[in-house]
Amino acid sequence: MWLRLTLLGMLTFATFSVLAASSQEQSNRTGEPPPIINAHLHATNERGITVDSVLAEMDEHNVQFAVLSGADNELAYAWQQKAPSRFRVGASFPCTDGVYPRMYPCFADNNGWPDINWLEEQFTSGRMTVMGELLYVYYGMAPTDEQLQPYFALAEKMAIPVGIHAADGPPPRERPEGCCPNFSAELGNPLLLKPVLEQHPQLKIWLMHAGEVRFHKEAIELMQEFPNVYADMSILNSVMPVALHRRLLKSFIDAGLEDRLLLGTDNMPLTAIRDRLESFEFLSERQRRKITYENAARFFN
Known part of the structure; x- marks a missing residue:
């Protein structure tokens, strides 16, 4: 065997x-340009973003497909219908009082949680192929909470990759008015996922934001222990200073994790992110190719 x-x-x-x-x-x-996979994108109508503007950027940079977190599932499915081969959709949850952090409706008929049987049907039909972004940090809930366990079990059973909001941000000043009164920054620590991964050893997780600044060492520690954990460095790779992004990316590379880093934009402009990666002299061309395409192609099958 x-x-x-x-x-x-x-x-x-x-x-x-x-x-x-x-x-x-x-x-x-x-x-x-060399092919890219974007592991972190949201269906949204904010800041002038439309499906057409997103597809134009994808065409410009040869993005093969983007993993689309959908709080407003109808909007996510509308984007997918516009270009079926370009988007892989996943459900974002739990959402406080049935409202997504960006104030979209989010499973409002079930207090912010998708029905587990409905979700399994979405995976079976192929309409959804990932789960996430999971937002328990916004909800004020630990990943070990019993309400989350059926979803982790379903993802493991069906080999569905799960994206986790693994960061202590955004800070209160950057959250929309009325958003997430139970937000708990401490719950963004990736090491809190260790009991979940021990219980579900085949579960595939990617750490959205890669722990950001506060928890980047914890992200590295979790990834070194569990080979089925990957990470995207969204926000760090765009909003944060270049020098900080460079230092933290190098720490992942130096830890031997170049095969499990993904490119994610979180709806930030891709040109600037790509320019940063091209400017980092410590990266080889092969390492850049892994981060921008190969690792995600393997992780998302």
Whole structure:
């Protein structure tokens, strides 16, 4: 059995490597930018963002697909219907009093929680292929709370990747008026997920925001212990100072985690994020390719 699994793993890795190299070579021949996967995007109508403007940016940067967190599921599905191959949709929850942190309606008929049977139907049908962004930090709930456990169990059973808000932000001044009175920054510590991963050893998680600044060491510690945990560095890679982003990204690389870092924009402009990655001299071209495409292609199958 061990030999069969080992051979299967080697074959899968070899097949993926060939496909990744082929995609890179095709980009070089056509003059297009190297392919990208955006692991952190939200369906929204704020700041002049529309599905057309998002698709235009994706076309400009050769983004193969984006993982779309949907609090307003109808809006997320409308984006997906516009370009079915470009978006992978996941449900964001729990939402305080049925309202998303950005004040969208969010499973209002069930106090901010999706019906578990409905959610399983979305995965079975292929309408949704990920879960998240999970917002228990906003809700004031620990990831070990019993209300979350059926969702983790479902994700593990169906091999659904789960995106977690793993950060202590945003600070109160950056939250919309009326948002999330039970927000608890302490719950953004990634190490709080350790009991969940011990209970669900096949669960695939990516840490959205990668712990940001306060919890980046804890993010590294969790990733080193659990090989099925990945991270995207959204917000750090755009809103935070370049020098800070550079230092924290290098700490993940130095910890040996280059194969589990993902590119996520969190709706920030992709050009500036890509320019930053290109400017960091400690990254090799292969490492940049892993962060922008290969790791996500593997993680999201």
